[in-house]
Amino acid sequence: MDCWSKLGIEPTTNKRGIKIAYTELLKLCRPDEDPEGFRQLRKAYEDALTESRFLKDASHPPKQEPDTVKEDEEPLGNETIPAVVSVEEITSITVLDQALTQLYHDVDRRHRKENWEALFNSPVSFELDHARAFEDHVVSFVCANNLLPDEVLTAFALHFRFVEEFIRFESREYFRQAQYLYYYLHSGLQRLAYPKPEILPSDSQAHLEFLQTRRMVEDSIIFRYLPPDELLKTYQDSIKEDHELRLYIARYCLGYGALEQVHQLLDSDKAAQVGGDAFALLGECFYRQRLYKEALQHYQHHARLCSEIPATTSKGIALSLAGLGEQEAAMELLLQLVDQRPHDFEVRQKLSEIQRQKIEELKGNTDGEKGLQLGQLLFDVGLYNECMAIIKPMKYYLENQSNPLLAKCYSKLGNYVDAGHEFYYLIQSARLRQENIVDLAAEYILCCELDLGPNQFRKIVGPELSKLCEAARSNAEYAYVVALIYTRMPGLLKVDRQQEADSKAKALYFVDLATSLAPNNGRYHYLRGSLMYKANKDEEAIKSYEIARPLDYADYLLNFRLGMAYFYTKQYDMAINRLEFTLGLNASPRDEYNLASRLIICYSKLGNAEKTIEWLAKIKGNEHTKSNFAHTPLCVLMDNCMHLPPSVPRFLLELISTLENIRELEYKQYCDLFLLLLKQMGDEYDEERKQLEHDYNSQGKLFSH
Amino acid sequence: MILGIDLGTTHSLVSYFDDGQPCLVSNASGQVLTPSVVSVDDDGTILVGTSAKHRLITHPDVTVSEFKRFMGTNKTFTLGDHTFDATDLSSFVLKSLKSDAEEHLNQEINEVCISVPAYFNNKQREATKQAATLAGFTSIRLLNEPTAAALAFGVDGRQSEEAHYIVLDLGGGTFDVSLLEVFNGIFEIHASAGDNYLGGKDFTEAIVQHITERHRLDIATLSRQDKNKLYKAAESVKYQLSEKLSTGISINLSEAAFEYQLDLSTFEEICEKLLHRIKQPVIRVLSDADLATSSITGVILVGGATRMQLFRTLTSRLFKSIPRSDYHPDEAIAKGCAIQAALLGKENAVSEIIMTDVCPYTLGVAIVGRGAMGEEFLPLIERNSTIPVSESRPLVPAHPDQTGVTIQVYQGESFDPQHNLFLGRLDIDLPDDPEKRRILLTYTYDLDGTLEVEVSIPGTDKRERAYIKDGEAHTERTTGKRFEQLKHLKILPCDQQRNREMIARLERLFEEYTGQNREYIGFLLRHFKEVLATHNKRKVEEAFKYVEEELHYFKTRELEI
Ligand SMILES: Nc1ncnc2c1ncn2[C@@H]1O[C@H](COP(=O)(O)OP(=O)(O)OP(=O)(O)O)[C@@H](O)[C@H]1O
Numbered sequence A: 001m002d003c004w005s006k007l008g009i010e011p012t013t014n015k016r017g018i019k020i021a022y023t024e025l026l027k028l029c030r031p032d033e034d035p036e037g038f039r040q041l042r043k044a045y046e047d048a049l050t051e052s053r054f055l056k057d058a059s060h061p062p063k064q065e066p067d068t069v070k071e072d073e074e075p076l077g078n079e080t081i082p083a084v085v086s087v088e089e090i091t092s093i094t095v096l097d098q099a100l101t102q103l104y105h106d107v108d109r110r111h112r113k114e115n116w117e118a119l120f121n122s123p124v125s126f127e128l129d130h131a132r133a134f135e136d137h138v139v140s141f142v143c144a145n146n147l148l149p150d151e152v153l154t155a156f157a158l159h160f161r162f163v164e165e166f167i168r169f170e171s172r173e174y175f176r177q178a179q180y181l182y183y184y185l186h187s188g189l190q191r192l193a194y195p196k197p198e199i200l201p202s203d204s205q206a207h208l209e210f211l212q213t214r215r216m217v218e219d220s221i222i223f224r225y226l227p228p229d230e231l232l233k234t235y236q237d238s239i240k241e242d243h244e245l246r247l248y249i250a251r252y253c254l255g256y257g258a259l260e261q262v263h264q265l266l267d268s269d270k271a272a273q274v275g276g277d278a279f280a281l282l283g284e285c286f287y288r289q290r291l292y293k294e295a296l297q298h299y300q301h302h303a304r305l306c307s308e309i310p311a312t313t314s315k316g317i318a319l320s321l322a323g324l325g326e327q328e329a330a331m332e333l334l335l336q337l338v339d340q341r342p343h344d345f346e347v348r349q350k351l352s353e354i355q356r357q358k359i360e361e362l363k364g365n366t367d368g369e370k371g372l373q374l375g376q377l378l379f380d381v382g383l384y385n386e387c388m389a390i391i392k393p394m395k396y397y398l399e400n401q402s403n404p405l406l407a408k409c410y411s412k413l414g415n416y417v418d419a420g421h422e423f424y425y426l427i428q429s430a431r432l433r434q435e436n437i438v439d440l441a442a443e444y445i446l447c448c449e450l451d452l453g454p455n456q457f458r459k460i461v462g463p464e465l466s467k468l469c470e471a472a473r474s475n476a477e478y479a480y481v482v483a484l485i486y487t488r489m490p491g492l493l494k495v496d497r498q499q500e501a502d503s504k505a506k507a508l509y510f511v512d513l514a515t516s517l518a519p520n521n522g523r524y525h526y527l528r529g530s531l532m533y534k535a536n537k538d539e540e541a542i543k544s545y546e547i548a549r550p551l552d553y554a555d556y557l558l559n560f561r562l563g564m565a566y567f568y569t570k571q572y573d574m575a576i577n578r579l580e581f582t583l584g585l586n587a588s589p590r591d592e593y594n595l596a597s598r599l600i601i602c603y604s605k606l607g608n609a610e611k612t613i614e615w616l617a618k619i620k621g622n623e624h625t626k627s628n629f630a631h632t633p634l635c636v637l638m639d640n641c642m643h644l645p646p647s648v649p650r651f652l653l654e655l656i657s658t659l660e661n662i663r664e665l666e667y668k669q670y671c672d673l674f675l676l677l678l679k680q681m682g683d684e685y686d687e688e689r690k691q692l693e694h695d696y697n698s699q700g701k702l703f704s705h
Numbered sequence B: 001m002i003l004g005i006d007l008g009t010t011h012s013l014v015s016y017f018d019d020g021q022p023c024l025v026s027n028a029s030g031q032v033l034t035p036s037v038v039s040v041d042d043d044g045t046i047l048v049g050t051s052a053k054h055r056l057i058t059h060p061d062v063t064v065s066e067f068k069r070f071m072g073t074n075k076t077f078t079l080g081d082h083t084f085d086a087t088d089l090s091s092f093v094l095k096s097l098k099s100d101a102e103e104h105l106n107q108e109i110n111e112v113c114i115s116v117p118a119y120f121n122n123k124q125r126e127a128t129k130q131a132a133t134l135a136g137f138t139s140i141r142l143l144n145e146p147t148a149a150a151l152a153f154g155v156d157g158r159q160s161e162e163a164h165y166i167v168l169d170l171g172g173g174t175f176d177v178s179l180l181e182v183f184n185g186i187f188e189i190h191a192s193a194g195d196n197y198l199g200g201k202d203f204t205e206a207i208v209q210h211i212t213e214r215h216r217l218d219i220a221t222l223s224r225q226d227k228n229k230l231y232k233a234a235e236s237v238k239y240q241l242s243e244k245l246s247t248g249i250s251i252n253l254s255e256a257a258f259e260y261q262l263d264l265s266t267f268e269e270i271c272e273k274l275l276h277r278i279k280q281p282v283i284r285v286l287s288d289a290d291l292a293t294s295s296i297t298g299v300i301l302v303g304g305a306t307r308m309q310l311f312r313t314l315t316s317r318l319f320k321s322i323p324r325s326d327y328h329p330d331e332a333i334a335k336g337c338a339i340q341a342a343l344l345g346k347e348n349a350v351s352e353i354i355m356t357d358v359c360p361y362t363l364g365v366a367i368v369g370r371g372a373m374g375e376e377f378l379p380l381i382e383r384n385s386t387i388p389v390s391e392s393r394p395l396v397p398a399h400p401d402q403t404g405v406t407i408q409v410y411q412g413e414s415f416d417p418q419h420n421l422f423l424g425r426l427d428i429d430l431p432d433d434p435e436k437r438r439i440l441l442t443y444t445y446d447l448d449g450t451l452e453v454e455v456s457i458p459g460t461d462k463r464e465r466a467y468i469k470d471g472e473a474h475t476e477r478t479t480g481k482r483f484e485q486l487k488h489l490k491i492l493p494c495d496q497q498r499n500r501e502m503i504a505r506l507e508r509l510f511e512e513y514t515g516q517n518r519e520y521i522g523f524l525l526r527h528f529k530e531v532l533a534t535h536n537k538r539k540v541e542e543a544f545k546y547v548e549e550e551l552h553y554f555k556t557r558e559l560e561i
């Protein structure tokens, strides 16, 4: 048995995934209870971690090791030219900077990586607290001076573990640094496909290079910084034709609304060369220009090229058809699409537009097939009362057909009692006719999602549960229904802890099933997101919630949890997006406080002093700040502020000093540390420090009011 | 019931797990911290704790403290007619804690979980276990101190939150650093490092040295009492510098009396070397775990000496963050021991907690040098491997005609086995058949830190196994025999301790004060002793109260440490 099967996962390079598998299994063979089992598990885990590194290599087939510097080419000679600054003297970053610059301009010495390595080992680098600054500094130095030979770059990359740096920079949106690092990683370390140009002339050239190395990352951060026309121009200026990149830029331009540029990049001939979804892209471009005929052509052409038509293409076809006035065909397609993309606003809008037109046509019919059709349409566009008026007299007709339209109207109007009765009748009569009532039970659950009484649950759902489960295996909607049942079950029926845990596990299982059967369904993902969030699986929650978000952008709970999940997974900029948005959604003062304190942490983690202060100022007035400060312990906030300019901790200190329930000693420690911080900041803050020290010593308190 | 004990250099605590949480036991004088000090009374009774601590000044010849540093060594201490080693002394402390707990819980308890510095080597661990055996415990589990602190600290916060905490434990005599990762509800200790000979004591010593230099004293010629006074003064200066920026104290020695002033920045200067030593294990842990300081979620400080402003400043500088202060640095370890005890006892309340620990040293075997340069150290279990762990290696004899091999087990990091700690040896006869002259060496290191060495010869059913307990140090006397020897010693029973402490305290005060105050304390002392001799419970109680009230006046001036 190899390590992967022992861990129960497929071979993967995802370290987190391996770790999660390990920790889950660890709960089953604890080191104190099952030492042998644990030893085996641990071994599998460590092996997997090791193997995963090689897996990564396998996906990038090893390239030919280019000739390294030939031994005899350059006389080595030990005579290092005496530097103006000796390594021992480098005790501060400024001196280091001098030394780096000197070495850089020293044409004889800078080609030898030993000379650089000596700098890495200067005293300043050993200071734990300087180590980071030192690295940051070296990295920006490297980024600013890119004429170093690969060998030296490689030494840099190895020494400073640029891969991690890259991630760090990227998350901090130091995109320029990230970009260079990434570039160097590829040219200097792995020497991948793209030969390094002698000089990087302009920023956009660099962008392009960068793009080429990581285009697979959708919506790459670079785009935010470069206008489409410039990007286009750069691309056209470059000599190499690169289909993938062309398509990529076209897609980006389209997203930017730069339709002109899209056409410049792609015409039908080019699209045929480029392949991929170039035709769909062009289709969309035409559609936006209201050239429906061309749009339809291109979409249909794309559909013919695909073995399975992508939903976006069907949508394009449907919308183009509608644009051309072919309502029937459009509606048919749209109805299918609503199922596939329930959260697609455009689809829903178009559909209801067409449906309203049809309602106008059918108006006046009150019974029979046409009446039912009209009722259904009214229901679909959300005119429930009008629908009721037509179908209520048809009650028995509906019952005979097992048509839950009436019941659904009741539930839509919030009358769950009558809805429950209706469903019960429907189901009983269907049972008498010995029909399959799984569908009805499922409908019932879906309608009354929120208001399901235990009795109805037992009467209607209980007997069908096993059949539902059976059907769920191949039907996403049923899987969703079952997941809903299991989510609600613990609240509905009295269950013990074991049953509760079982329900939870089942809910997760079925919601996973539903989302794997219908990966784009927002409703399913909404439920999955909630379940994952509650199970503390933040990353999964994020995935699902992001898919569910278009369903209702202003959903408070979703935004709140999504923000928190981003926060917990340390994706601070994303967290800020969500949390600030949530705050705009009528948060209660208590939530407001909680959200704001997370925002403070986010901003401080991102090094944004201004915003940190801004939010600190906001919580200052909050009634919960006084009582709830302990929710985000002071030290956490303070901690997060210490690396920012002194104005931030100072502001926080002032805030703290207005609190009543703060312990004297704790407060004192904050003051001391703050003074210390000022001291470290050097002369610039001397005045301020002296003043504060004086206040502090005389009043025993800083900023006392 | 299983007890948890934090056996510290300066203080020890005992705890147990009840009602879903760890509880600390107070000793006879109502304190949870029992000083790790042992003294022999005039009648031969062994005194432990506060009463013994007072006698450090009054009866320095029959009192010892800070013996934890000598665990696992041959050093002996002579107290009056008796000679003890650190193991014996620790056993007295453990015994006294045991009886405190038994008194409190009203039942006999023989199982214990004792914390040791993570960086304790196997000899030191074994000595601790022996001490527990001598104290009458029958089932003993050891736990690393920072791990205990992490356990105690651990369970708060959102479980899914992935976090790395660094635990710094600067106690009286040892410094431990551990890195704790919380992931998916599991606590994993990643790496431990430390310095067994660095603690609050060394900072006191630095001050003592500063005093002697400044005032031209020769520590070697001072009387033992003066020396203790000097240490006591230095200790109190150190304490005060945890509270303010500068302080002064007047010191009265038999030969000289003077005022001594110290401020924080000078203190920092004179401790520069110590502060540098603190940095080393921190750097090592971070690099072993391959982590940058920026990925550290929080810094957890435990151990009394982390109260020093000096230390706090250093850590906040190193990590650019303020250490957590929402828990008690003295009690965290004892509480963690109680939680571990609950884990051992499979209590429901802790069934969710899983913690994995590491072995702090590399374990290996001496082999013939591959470069013909004498012996080499061949590691089997690398340091910071997650335990329990088991590793095997096939070995062949150096010479084809060899009929036996000697396995020499070492612990440490050095290439040269001589620089590592020798743990034990195992002699193996090899089979006659030269084809079969090869061995498979297996080391198994369990949760307790016990190393099992197994040698098997493939192709035969020969198997030798040894538990490496201690090196040669203790071989000349077995624990059982020592147990008999120590059994005869009387340790002051709990109910008498409070009164004994009062006498010790009065005696100490008598020496400290002069003039009228001194006379008055002499009077109190005489009075209390007389009442004690009557054995009248009620009267003793009254006298105790009376003396206590009188002393209250002195207390404001007395530096209780
Ligand atoms: N307020 C304080 N300021 C300075 N030092 C202090 C303070 N309180 C305690 N200490 C120091 O802390 C040390 C005792 O800490 P602690 O009780 O945690 O150690 P320990 O557990 O006995 O020792 P170890 O863990 O090393 O075996 C002593 O050296 C003492 O001087």
Ligand SMILES: [Mg+2]
Residues within 6 Å of the ligand: B006, B007, B008, B009, B145, B171, B172, B303, B333
């Ligand atoms: Mg301790």
